[in-house]
Amino acid sequence: MNPAACDQPAHELVRRLKQGEVTAVEILESTLSRIEAVEGRHPTTAPYQADPTDQQTIHAYITLTADRARAQAEAVDRALAASKDPGPLAGVPLAVKDIFCVRGTPSTAGSRILENFVAPYTATPVERLEAAGAITLGKVNLDEFTFGSSNESSAFLPPPGNPWDPRRVPGGSSGASAAAVAAGEATISLGTDTAGSIRQPAAFCGVVGLKPTYGRVSRYGLIAFASSLDCPGPVTRDVTDAATMLGVIAGADAHDATAACVAVPDYTAGLEEGVRGLRIGLSPDYFRLKYPDPVSGELREQAIRPEVEAAVRRAAEVLARAGAEIVDDVPMPNTRFGVPAYFVLSRVEAASNLHRYDGVKYGYRYPVPVDDLRELYRKTRGGGFGLQPKLRILMGMYVSAEQYEKGYYQRALRVRTLIRRDFEAIFDPAGSYRLDCLLAATTPTTAFEIGAVYGDSVLMQYADLLTVPADHAGIPALSIPGGLDGQGLPIGIQFQGPDFSEAMLLRVGRAYEMATEAEVWRKARPKIIGR
Amino acid sequence: MPDSTPDLAPESISPEIFNHLVDLAALELSALEGEYLRRQLNGQLKAVRELEAIDIGDIPITSHGVPYAPAISPPPRPDEIRPFSEPDAILAQAPEVDGRYIVVPDIPHEDLE
Numbered sequence: 207m208n209p210a211a212c213d214q215p216a217h218e219l220v221r222r223l224k225q226g227e228v229t230a231v232e233i234l235e236s237t238l239s240r241i242e243a244v245e246g247r248h249p250t251t252a253p254y255q256a257d258p259t260d261q262q263t264i265h266a267y268i269t270l271t272a273d274r275a276r277a278q279a280e281a282v283d284r285a286l287a288a289s290k291d292p293g294p295l296a297g298v299p300l301a302v303k304d305i306f307c308v309r310g311t312p313s314t315a316g317s318r319i320l321e322n323f324v325a326p327y328t329a330t331p332v333e334r335l336e337a338a339g340a341i342t343l344g345k346v347n348l349d350e351f352t353f354g355s356s357n358e359s360s361a362f363l364p365p366p367g368n369p370w371d372p373r374r375v376p377g378g379s380s381g382a383s384a385a386a387v388a389a390g391e392a393t394i395s396l397g398t399d400t401a402g403s404i405r406q407p408a409a410f411c412g413v414v415g416l417k418p419t420y421g422r423v424s425r426y427g428l429i430a431f432a433s434s435l436d437c438p439g440p441v442t443r444d445v446t447d448a449a450t451m452l453g454v455i456a457g458a459d460a461h462d463a464t465a466a467c468v469a470v471p472d473y474t475a476g477l478e479e480g481v482r483g484l485r486i487g488l489s490p491d492y493f494r495l496k497y498p499d500p501v502s503g504e505l506r507e508q509a510i511r512p513e514v515e516a517a518v519r520r521a522a523e524v525l526a527r528a529g530a531e532i533v534d535d536v537p538m539p540n541t542r543f544g545v546p547a548y549f550v551l552s553r554v555e556a557a558s559n560l561h562r563y564d565g566v567k568y569g570y571r572y573p574v575p576v577d578d579l580r581e582l583y584r585k586t587r588g589g590g591f592g593l594q595p596k597l598r599i600l601m602g603m604y605v606s607a608e609q610y611e612k613g614y615y616q617r618a619l620r621v622r623t624l625i626r627r628d629f630e631a632i633f634d635p636a637g638s639y640r641l642d643c644l645l646a647a648t649t650p651t652t653a654f655e656i657g658a659v660y661g662d663s664v665l666m667q668y669a670d671l672l673t674v675p676a677d678h679a680g681i682p683a684l685s686i687p688g689g690l691d692g693q694g695l696p697i698g699i700q701f702q703g704p705d706f707s708e709a710m711l712l713r714v715g716r717a718y719e720m721a722t723e724a725e726v727w728r729k730a731r732p733k734i735i736g737r
Numbered sequence: 738m739p740d741s742t743p744d745l746a747p748e749s750i751s752p753e754i755f756n757h758l759v760d761l762a763a764l765e766l767s768a769l770e771g772e773y774l775r776r777q778l779n780g781q782l783k784a785v786r787e788l789e790a791i792d793i794g795d796i797p798i799t800s801h802g803v804p805y806a807p808a809i810s811p812p813p814r815p816d817e818i819r820p821f822s823e824p825d826a827i828l829a830q831a832p833e834v835d836g837r838y839i840v841v842p843d844i845p846h847e848d849l850e
Contacts, residue, residue, distance in 0.1 A: 326826035420803045434801035458811055466809040496787070505784065546787040557762070564763075566841055571832035578843045580763065588765030597774055599762045601781060604750065617788055619798035624791070626799055663777045664784050680802020705803050 211236035212390040213735065215443040216298040216450060219393060223286065223297045230279035230286075230297030233393075234341055237299040238272060240390040241343075244369075244734050249347055249362035251318050260364040261373045261656065264389050264734060266382040268304050268362050269312050270344040275299070278341045285339075293339030294450055301392035303383050304345035305352055306332050306438070307427040315429045316350045316360035319563050319570045319590030329427020330462065331396055331438045331455040338454040343392055346382035351560070352403055352431045353594035355669035357381030358660040361592050365656060368411060369732035370695055374653040377407030377669075383441045384411035389734050394451055395441040400432050401548055402648075402673025404439050405685035409648035409698020412687045412732065414715070416440050416448045417673075419706050420680035421466035423452075424459035432555035433464075435677045445686060445715040449473035452708060466706075473709050481717045482529030484642040484710070486701075487536035487632055488522055492646035495542045497668045510650035510672075517689040517697040518647050524721045525645070525714070536632050536639055540624040544674040545667055547625070550605045550618035551678075557602025560595055563587060597663060626679040633704040642710055647672055648685040648698030676702050684711040686718060690727045749779040 211219060211233045222228045246263025285292040307313045307325030314320045328336075336342060347366050349359040356375035358365045366382040368374040369389040376385035380397030384407035387395050397404040399417035408415025416439045423438045430436060440451035453473045459465040494509045509515065522532045565571035565586030572585035591599075605614035632639040649672060659666050676683040681702055688699035699718075701711045722728060750758070755775045759766055766774065821827065833840040 323830060326821075326823060326830070420801060421805075421809075460811075460814070463811055463814075464805075465811070466803070466805075467811050468809050498784075503780075505787065540791075543788060543791065546785050549781050549785045550788075565832060566839060568827075568830035569832075576842055578845045579841055580845055582842050583763040584765040587763055591764070593770065593774065596762075596764055596766070596770070597777055599764065600755075600758050600774060601778055603758050603762055604754075604778065605785070614785065616798060617791075617793055618785075619800065620793040620796040621788055621791060622802070623796050623799040624793075626802055662780075664780045667781075667784075678799075678802060 210240070210390065212240040212299070212393070214393070216295060216393050216447040219298055220294065220296055230282035230341065231276065233297050234275055234279040234299060237343065237390065237392065241267065241270065244389050244391065247364055249360070249364055251321055251361045254363040256364070261367060263367060263372060264369060264385050264391065265364045265366050266301065266346045266386040266389070266391055267344050268314055268316070268347050271311055271342065275341045275343050278336070282339055282341070293337065295335060295394070295454060296339030298340050299393045300335055300340040300342050301344065301346045301383060301386040301395040302332055302342060303348050303380050303395065303397050305348055305398055305429045306396060307429070308332055308342065308345065311345060313345065313429065314362070316348045316362055317590070317592065317595065318361040319587070320429070321361070321570060323569050327427060330424040330459045332427065334455050335396065335451070340394070346386050346395065348382060349379035350592045350594050351429070351556070352379035352398060352400060353556070353598055354378045355402070355406055355666050356656075356660055358656065359592060359594040367656070368653045369734040370412060370653070371733055374655050374695070375410065377410035377653065379403040380415070380441060381407045384408050384413050384415065387411070387413045387441050387443060388732050393443065394447055396455070397439060397441045398428060399437045399439055399677065400435045400552065401677050402670040404441060405648050405673045405683060405698065405700055406669060408441055408685045410653040410696065412696030414440070414442045414445055414448045414687070415685045416452060416708065417676060417683045418452060418456065418708055419682045421464050422468070422682070422706065422708065423455050424462040424465040426459055426461035430559040432552040433559065434555060435552060437677070445712055445719055446474065446477060448684070449477055449712045468706055471709050473712055476709060477713055477716045478720065479713055480528060481525055481714055484530045484714065485533055485640055486522065486525055486530045486714065487533045487639060487641040487644045488518070489536040489538040489541070489644060489646065491538040491541045492672055495671065497650070497671050498665050500665070503662065503665065510647055511652070513691045514647045514650060514652070514697050518645060518699050521688050521699050521718060522645055524718060528717050528721050533639055533641060536641065536644065538628045538632070538644070538675070540621065540628050541675050543621050544625060544678060545671050547618040547621040547678065548670070548674050549601070549667065550614050551622065553598050553602035554606045554615055555602070556595070556598040557606070560599050563590065565590070622678045625675050628675070629679045629681055629702070629704070643701045643703040643707070643714060646700055646702070648700040649673070652691045652693070652695040652697055673700070681705055682708045682711055684715050686715045690730060694730065749782060750775055
């Protein structure tokens with residue numbers, strides 16, 4: 207029996223749509239039925255009383271715009287009926303992380319302070335996806351302002367569950383993006399990656415997540431967190447869909463001066479050319495590094511979980527058999543400093559970006575009359591922000607204060623240079639390693655239980671320890687499913703490459719998919735779908 | 738090359754420093770929130786002190802990863818005013834308006850001599 211339309215990848219849906227086997231409205235209805243079946247209690251900002259049944263469902267959508275989606279799907283079907291090209295993502299259901307503005311719809315950033323904000327314009331990547339025929343189903347949950355790695359910090363609760371085991375987190379901050387794609391509640395999702403926020407949830411939910419090169423995709427219409435790091439990117443079912451989606455959203459934008467003027471190739475063109483001749487590195491610094499002991503909280507040098515390391519080494523063997531040359535013992539000595547430097551840099555940028563929320567121009571305002579403007583600011587920000595934005599504002603202000611700035615902020619910016627140099631050295635065509643890409647685990651563990659880490663902001667930040675170096679360096683990185691652990695939870699592996707090397711990374715990812723197509727773990731499906 | 742930057746501040750964030758930061762950040766916190774946030778900040782600073790182990794010498798700063806060479810940087814836009822097509826959609830987001838004005842409470846000021 208064929209899988210339901212809501213469980214098929216975008217390229218299959220587009221093929222079937224263009225051959226007249228299915229309509230865009232039918233695809234949409236299939237996806238809306240799945241949402242109805244698995245979504246559970248709608249997340250809201252009302253005082254949250256946890257209910258055990260919450261941990262049986264997904265709670266991905268903050269806003270579902272079914273009528274808007276239906277109008278878009280009907281337009282795609284009309285275009286097809288009139289023999290017009292409806293675009294490379296025609297009829298493909300899209301979930302937008304609720305950190306992007308979509309005109310006329312609530313754009314909340316998962317925060318009470320933007321709960322009632324209705325965006326007056328649409329973010330460039332969303333606009334491009336819709337122009338390519340994608341059907342926007344709505345806005346999905348995230349950590350508040352993207353600040354987190356589990357989605358538990360959202361003001362909209364219940365928090366999203368992981369489709370493989372809804373008692374566990376989907377990761378974050380694009381957690382509900384990854385959960386929606388894994389659960390058949392959307393075929394593709396637009397996420398953002400600042401320290402690993404596309405790749406970590408993709409790894410936890412068994413889907414594909416691509417963090418593009420910084421500047422590859424416009425940030426216009428993205429509610430800012432850390433402007434020197436934020437990257438919009440695809441969350442998809444497979445590598446082919448990530449290639450198509452990146453091709454749609456990438457490219458220069460008159461609205462964003464950081465969107466690079468670099469030609470956008472057809473990322474699907476060389477996708478199946480294989481890995482013969484490519485040099486793929488493995489680094490001991492991604493297998494063993496300093497992070498907090500899960501029990502004592504003390505920082506100590508530890509290995510990543512053995513099952514995760516085994517999946518990476520197995521992937522290296524698979525790619526070697528496919529013709530790649532595996533280069534062992536590649537030094538990446540500054541990997542371990544990624545999170546400490548991020549604690550400084552991202553907080554300084556977040557504090558700056560969050561100053562705009564003041565209860566005056568838009569968003570939440572403290573509802574009781576106050577004496578003066580300062581009191582309005584304090585009460586609005588005190589009541590509108592959750593704990594994570596408050597924590598980041600305070601940290602950012604502390605480490606950028608005049609007396610500490612040199613010791614913290616400037617030092618972290620120099621450490622960032624060292625992290626970047628690690629990558630430049632291994633990708634240098636005239637260097638000792640001459641790598642095309644570096645293979646590593648996406649996360650040191652698989653998905654953890656809801657409530658297990660949230661509250662300990664240090665431990666939570668270290669969930670990004672293997673993903674954040676690519677963000678500091680600005681380079682692209684692709685996370686793909688690399689197997690299941692002993693509990694049946696997905697393991698993610700990632701490929702990191704030089705600036706603007708997305709086409710090569712996608713090719714390597716696709717080669718791994720093709721080489722492992724027949725493996726038993728590929729047949730496994732998230733528990734939520736089998737209910 | 739010796740490290741030219743001073744040692745990172747050895748003290749943790751005391752309640753006094755914390756209250757000063759809260760004031761600067763224009764936040765109002767409950768006592769419970771304040772204590773939790775101060776503890777978390779000090780925990781994060783402990784992790785940040787890992788950076789002290791690095792001899793940063795004369796390493797330049799990197800403000801963002803990808804170098805913005807002229808070849809890939811968009812040219813500066815002309816500095817000209819382009820009115821937004823729907824100002825009402827923007828005004829509609831303001832919590833309190835009076836006609837075309839956004840209303841705010843009294844702005845604190847002091848008279849200068």
